[in-house]
Amino acid sequence: MNLLRKIHRMFKLHRIFIKQDLKKLMEYKIDFLTGAIGMLLTQAINIFFLSVIFARIPSLEGYSFEQIIFIYGFALLPKAIDHLFFDNLWAIGHFIIRKGDFDKYLTRPVSTLFAVTVEKFQVDAFGELVVGIMLLGYSIPRIGVNINFINVILFIVSIFFATFIYTGVKLITSAIAFWTKRSGNITYMFYMINDFAKYPTTIYNRLVRTVITYIVPFAFTAFFPASYFITGGNPWFNIGGTVLMSAVLMVLGIFVWNKGVSAYESAGS
């Protein structure tokens, strides 16, 4: 009962924070519009280049254009959801700790991780989300994904856990700032590895493949789960791996975060 109450409270607070953030957007309309247009443009250009490449090469390592589009679209969803809800973790590594602004989260009666992440609702992410959904809508009928109850559930599960692979990587790398004061570039370095996840891992050499499968497991945010839906094969590895990697990263992330909070040194005032 207590747990339910806690969860209920968290959702309620979350809603209130999102409302506040939307109000903030209304304060700075031009900034918001420019951001949204920029995000859509970036995605449009990406897709344009993909289609240019595929106009020359009809298939890539045995994957058709539509299948590549499916993997690409799939990759965008967890990335967008993480971006939408957990964007403030970037600020931890860039300035929140360095400037001592973390103090205020520690004086509030909610978990610090919740207080930090809930503070920013990054609507820029809607660009990625919309494009991702469009790409899936385009590719799913063309590649013959078997749409049934189990697959729909598996799809939701894999998107959910894939999101926390992104969040976990950001969480661990930004928590390093509790000791080093600044870790934005570390987060950036690891985060950018996700670019590899948008294409079939089979096109990379063994080193890259090992890294994105077992070390910074972004392959589980797109290629592996997506390939289950394309081929219907190996669900234990493709989707089970996503769940496992996500859980490992989050548990590790929360552990490092909590250690970091007690090592936090604030800043002079």
Place this chain on the structure above:
Amino acid sequence: MIYVENLKKEFKKTIKDPGLKGSIKSFFKPKNEIITAVNDISFHVPKGEILGFIGPNGAGKSTVIKMLTGILTPTSGKCEINGQIPYKNRKNYVKEIGVVFGQRTQLWWDLALRETYTVLKEIYEVDDENYKKRMAFLNEALELEDFITSPVRTLSLGQRMRADIAASLLHSPKVLFLDEPTIGLDVVVKDNIRKAIKAINEEENTTVILTTHDLQDVENLCNRIVMIDKGLKVFDGEVSDLKRRFGQARELNFVPENAESINDLDYKNEFLLNEDDLSVENNGVSVTVRFNSDMVSVEKMLNYTLSKTHVKDINVTDADIEEIIKGIYRSEVSLDA
């Protein structure tokens, strides 16, 4: 209510040689040094007291406050507030305290001030009825009405400070921590804020711990002060006690009839005291002599002055607390309280 025992906080600091070269060297071969910001501090604050926490810049005041509010984990020692240990039960503990850092704000920068309070209401789970009562009370004590609909970024420093204090009090905390609540404010606003703090302390019996550099704050608000310097406690007692114990400083002011007659006065050679115990200032019209009345009596000082010169006006006053504290800061000796 608040028990602090042998509290200690150490920071590791990397020592760098100056310049880019030094930074590069330190990057590859860092040299570390342990800095003790707070060293073995103990004190006790009963419920309802306003305690002034004073000391020069870098003395460790903020570090103590940050340990008491659960922001920093002490290296060793203990602090217990309302029976809770701040850094252990953080989430539960902070429900009972309010915190204001004068140099920072916890208000939502981009939104109307009112929005901050609606969010804090949810965070602290204040119910609607209490919230209404509370806002009415805070409105009256801190006069928020005029700017509660303005975006926080447009508030003046004085308004922002009042708004921040109100934010820290929304959930009716038992203890209020104020780190330099009057920094950078003009005299009128300072006075308003002091009145508000006093009103809250009197009406709700809220325990208040405040750090400040403004000794007017101390004289107007505090029953008691704890003074720290270089991480060590140098004084703990009532303000009047401080004056009694360190208040031997007196100030002799006089206006000579004949300006040239001042040249006949040579306090330094007459009394043979060092600069801490005797200083003379002459602005051409009047003369101010600060002296330690333990070393030379007021009578002797007066006799000497009057024997050498004729005066139009003369008076002797107690040095105010500011002078006393300056003296203590300057002497850098640890005075056991």
